[in-house]
Amino acid sequence: MRGALLISLGLALASCGQDPDPAEQAAEDKKIVEMVRAANDAPPPIEEVIPQAILYPDIEKADLYGASCAYAPGTSMGARVIAREADAYMKIDGDMVRFAADPGARELAGRTRSLYNGRRFSLRLQIDGEGQEDPNASESTIYQGTIWLRDRWDRNVYTGSGTVSCGV
Template sequence: MRATALLTLPLLALALAGCGDDPDPAEQAAANAEMAERVRQVNDAPPRLAEIVPDAITYPDLEANDLVGGAQCAYAPGTSMGARVIARETDAYMKIDNTMQRFVADVGSRELPARTRTLYNSREYKLRLELEDAPERAAEADAVGGTYNGTIWLYDPYDRVVFTGTGTVNCEV
């Protein structure tokens, strides 16, 4: 009987503690708002970063997209001779997952040789190009072709870098 009383007392105390007053409405509202904000943050988080390795643009790709000839710059990062980006005055192309992606030039961005630009946008990505040793003035850039060192940055819709590459850039006027 004594053992039963010892077990009953803690259970009775727990039962009485659970019968307390309802929480303060202001405290409950604050807790609900905090929980809602946590859920919102989780739902708004971007998906996992998926790095992209662009494919080399081949001659059939150039022909199919009317990229043969004309003023343009071809970016070949690393030691590869295969261009990963073809940039022109109004647009640029990059081959992603075996599909040619078209980017439109941002006319407010800085001009590079062959009247190309530093920024291009597509529906899914943003492309940034930079030449290390290009002429500074646009007038010189229009008239000058040549070979430069350059860098490519490809951004996803969440403005995260998904590809970067540095290498040779060949510009033709």
């Protein structure tokens, strides 16, 4: 019995020095490559974004005058998005971020679009129902709407619903 154990131990040690079968090595290499690809393709953790109110100095600096729709979440009067025919703006981390209108997206009130694209984010807009004349502004219409800010992996990083004011 002891002799059989020594022989099997000797055979096991002898097989350690041999080159692996090429088919097995290729399968193992392929498995490792797929694990590395999966690790590299995995998106980073979601970072929630809290857009800031766009104030009058921001509007002046970005020259955001003319026909547009301003989205303000909840009961806030501070616009978080100003959307125009060709572009839209949000204030993120103190910087005015510009988004270009997607010409293939659905047209909304004020000739705005339902989708705008930026370098780091995409912006989706929705206007619900019929608008009402704004009692505080003669050439404005008020709607209810929602905004979605998505990162480059198309994950929601901000959602807000509230008042949308469209006008000149």
